[in-house]
Amino acid sequence: MKRAAIGVRMHSGWGALVAVSNNDGIVEILVRRRVVVTIADARGGNQPYHFAKTLELSEAEKFLLDSSAASRRLALAAVRDLIGELSGQYIVVGAAVLLASGRALPPLAKILAAHPLIHAAEGEFFREAISKACESLDLPVTGIRERNLDEYVQSAFGEASTGMQQLVSTLGHSLGPPWTTDQKMAALAALVVLANKPADSR
Numbered sequence: 001m002k003r004a005a006i007g008v009r010m011h012s013g014w015g016a017l018v019a020v021s022n023n024d025g026i027v028e029i030l031v032r033r034r035v036v037v038t039i040a041d042a043r044g045g046n047q048p049y050h051f052a053k054t055l056e057l058s059e060a061e062k063f064l065l066d067s068s069a070a071s072r073r074l075a076l077a078a079v080r081d082l083i084g085e086l087s088g089q090y091i092v093v094g095a096a097v098l099l100a101s102g103r104a105l106p107p108l109a110k111i112l113a114a115h116p117l118i119h120a121a122e123g124e125f126f127r128e129a130i131s132k133a134c135e136s137l138d139l140p141v142t143g144i145r146e147r148n149l150d151e152y153v154q155s156a157f158g159e160a161s162t163g164m165q166q167l168v169s170t171l172g173h174s175l176g177p178p179w180t181t182d183q184k185m186a187a188l189a190a191l192v193v194l195a196n197k198p199a200d201s202r
């Protein structure tokens with residue numbers, strides 16, 4: 001069975017998900033979709049930490065736990081559906097989630113007291129939702145900092161890395177939209193996962 005991998009670049013409440021294969025040097029984009037991981041009209045919506053700031057700390061903690069559980073359920077359903085969609089021809093061997101700086105966050109009280117930390121925490125909140133969804137399906141997750149993606153591609157593909165980046169960049173001509181930075185980065189990250197997985201894994 002052919003091998004595939006998933007790449008995801010998350011935003012506030014949604015992410016760009018791309019599934020790719022690379023068999024015998026032939027790169028295929030199997031799936032492109034927008035994954036929504038918040039409930040429409042729910043309290044907090046796409047900005048759970050902004051909403052949590054309006055609550056007492058104990059209420060904020062409970063609210064964020066409940067919101068996280070809801071986002072993980074939605075992410076799990078999306079990833080499970082994608083794997084099922086591909087299962088007839090492909091085995092998904094891993095997922096890549098693009099990360100921000102990777103800096104550890106302080107306790108909740110300090111996060112809610114600083115607006116930049118609120119934004120950082122929300123980014124981590126939604127990246128964690130998709131990561132945990134993949135892990136719950138026994139799908140290994142590789143976190144790749146966005147600023148280091150080129151280095152990962154270089155390490156995975158060596159002399160062929162420039163050609164791989166050019167190929168992914170121009171795939172939109174044949175695929176049509178959407179093929180923005182979101183999809184390009186997600187595809188490259190997924191290709192790195194494939195390149196680093198032995199052919200007999202999973």
